[in-house]
Amino acid sequence: MPVNRGFIGRQFAAPTTYEVGREHIRSFCRAIGEASPVCLDPAAARAAGHPDVVAPPTFLTVLSFRFAADGPVADPELGLDYRLVVHGEQGFTLHRPVVAGDVLHSVVTVADITDAGRNELIRTVTEVTGAQGEPVATLTGTIVSRGTAAERTG
Amino acid sequence: MTPTYDRVQPGDPLPEGRFPIDRARLIAYAGASGDHNVIHWNERVARAVGLPDVIAHGMATMALAMRVVTDWAGDPAALLSCSVRFSRPVVVPDDDSGALLVVTGSVRELLGDARVGVVLRASVGEDRVLSSVQAVVRLA
Numbered sequence: 001m002p003v004n005r006g007f008i009g010r011q012f013a014a015p016t017t018y019e020v021g022r023e024h025i026r027s028f029c030r031a032i033g034e035a036s037p038v039c040l041d042p043a044a045a046r047a048a049g050h051p052d053v054v055a056p057p058t059f060l061t062v063l064s065f066r067f068a069a070d071g072p073v074a075d076p077e078l079g080l081d082y083r084l085v086v087h088g089e090q091g092f093t094l095h096r097p098v099v100a101g102d103v104l105h106s107v108v109t110v111a112d113i114t115d116a117g118r119n120e121l122i123r124t125v126t127e128v129t130g131a132q133g134e135p136v137a138t139l140t141g142t143i144v145s146r147g148t149a150a151e152r153t154g
Numbered sequence: 155m156t157p158t159y160d161r162v163q164p165g166d167p168l169p170e171g172r173f174p175i176d177r178a179r180l181i182a183y184a185g186a187s188g189d190h191n192v193i194h195w196n197e198r199v200a201r202a203v204g205l206p207d208v209i210a211h212g213m214a215t216m217a218l219a220m221r222v223v224t225d226w227a228g229d230p231a232a233l234l235s236c237s238v239r240f241s242r243p244v245v246v247p248d249d250d251s252g253a254l255l256v257v258t259g260s261v262r263e264l265l266g267d268a269r270v271g272v273v274l275r276a277s278v279g280e281d282r283v284l285s286s287v288q289a290v291v292r293l294a
Contacts, residue, residue, distance in 0.1 A: 024186070031182035032217040033173065036230050050231065057224065057233040058217040065188030083203055087212040089286075091237030140237070 002150045003120055004079045005113050007072055012108040014067040022100040024062070025055045032056060045099070052100040059098055060128060060137050061090075063106050072110050072124065073143065080122075080145055088121060088142035095135040103131045111140075120145040156228040159268040159293040168259035168272060171222040175210050175244060175278075176252030183214040197248065210244035215255060215283055219276045222257045223289045234269065236289040242281040253278045259287075268292050 022042070029039050037044035038054050045053045068074055073082070098104075105128070112123045126139040157166070180194050189211050193200045200208045216238050224230040246252050259274035269292050276284035 027182075028186040031179065031186040032214065032221060034221060034224075034230060036224070039230055048229075048231070054231045056217065056230050057220055057236060058213060061213045061217075062186075062188050065190075087240050089237065089239045090213065090216060091235070093235040094233065097231040 001079060001081075002148055003113060003122065003145055004077055007075075007078050007110045007122075008113050010072065010110050012071045012075075012110075014063070014106045015070050018063055018066055018104045018106065020055060020059075020098055020100055020102040020104065022053055025053050025059065025100055028059055028062075029056060042100070050097060050099050055098040055100075057092060057094060060092065060104075060139060063104070063126065063128065063139075064141075067106065067108075071108050072122070081148070084146045084148060086144045086146065088144040089140070090142075091140040093138045093140075095137060096130075098136060102136070104136060105129050115149040116144075118147050118149050120148050157226065157293055159264070159270070162261055162264070162270055162293060164261050164263055166261040168222055168226045168261075168274070171218065171225070171255075171257040173218040173221075173255040173257070174252055175214070175218070175246055175255055176250070177208065177246060177248055179252070180208065180210055180214065180246060183211055183217075187211065187213060189213065205243065205245075207245050207247055210246050210253065212238075212240040215240075215244055215276065218255055219257045219274055219284055219287055220289060222259055222274060223272055223291055226259075227291045227293055229294075232292045234290045234292055237286065238276075238284045238288075239286040240283075241285040242278075242283045244278050244281075244283050255283070262288070265290065268294070 108126045128137040130136045257276045262271045262273045274287035
């Protein structure tokens with residue numbers, strides 16, 4: 001069953017802000033083996049010109065899981081069968097480094113839903129802004145809904 | 155040696171990264187990322203949805219690949235943008251060694267303003283697990 005193309009253009013704002021924490025950054029660094037002092041030690045981060053420890057560049061993936069229940073993928077009206085979903089692509093553009101102490105707001109837009117052979121591709125763009133409303137990051141992602149493309153006749 | 159923009163050339167290789175991905179790393183990544191998808195830790199469910207075994211989070215693989223870039227640049231804050239396509243799953247067996255992710259890369263172009271574009275290859279054995287792997291990093 002194809003997913004609901006009426007979702008193209010719909011926006012999903014996170015219901016609350018996300019507070020970036022030092023210990024969370026440290027835990028993420030341990031998981032990926034990142035040992036840079038600017039990610040772990042506030043004094044080193046400040047010496048390098050940052051307000052606090054810096055998150056590794058893919059850290060904002062945490063937003064998709066923190067706010068999954070409020071996003072397009074979890075919306076039953078989308079008609080997505082999560083068992084058929086695989087992650088297709090992911091991109092991050094950091095307008096500035098993410099640091100501990102940041103209070104972030106994020107809005108996910110369903111940019112497009114297209115067919116790719118028998119699959120459907122759902123492309124999302126997430127704009128992340130900081131406490132002053134300043135741009136922090138833009139995340140782009142594509143998820144693949146396997147085998148759900150509408151059948152063609154003829 | 156940390157590269158500098160005035161010295162770097164297109165084609166320069168980045169030091170290779172070799173990253174063992176075992177079940178312990180997947181648990182750590184699940185906790186740190188908030189991605190508790192059961193296919194990343196439970197074999198029974200992974201097989202039930204048609205996978206050969208537990209697979210790594212695609213984003214964990216991406217994070218490891220980007221470490222090659224930030225380790226080379228000497229600064230995790232220097233990575234301005236990155237993107238990947240998830241081409242093959244990384245199967246992580248329940249043993250002591252897991253899967254070995256090997257990441258290589260090279261400078262593709264100089265972009266001005268001390269920024270360079272790099273391209274990477276990420277493989278586990280013969281499988282190219284990530285494709286179209288690129289990043290833009292600002293050098294000293």
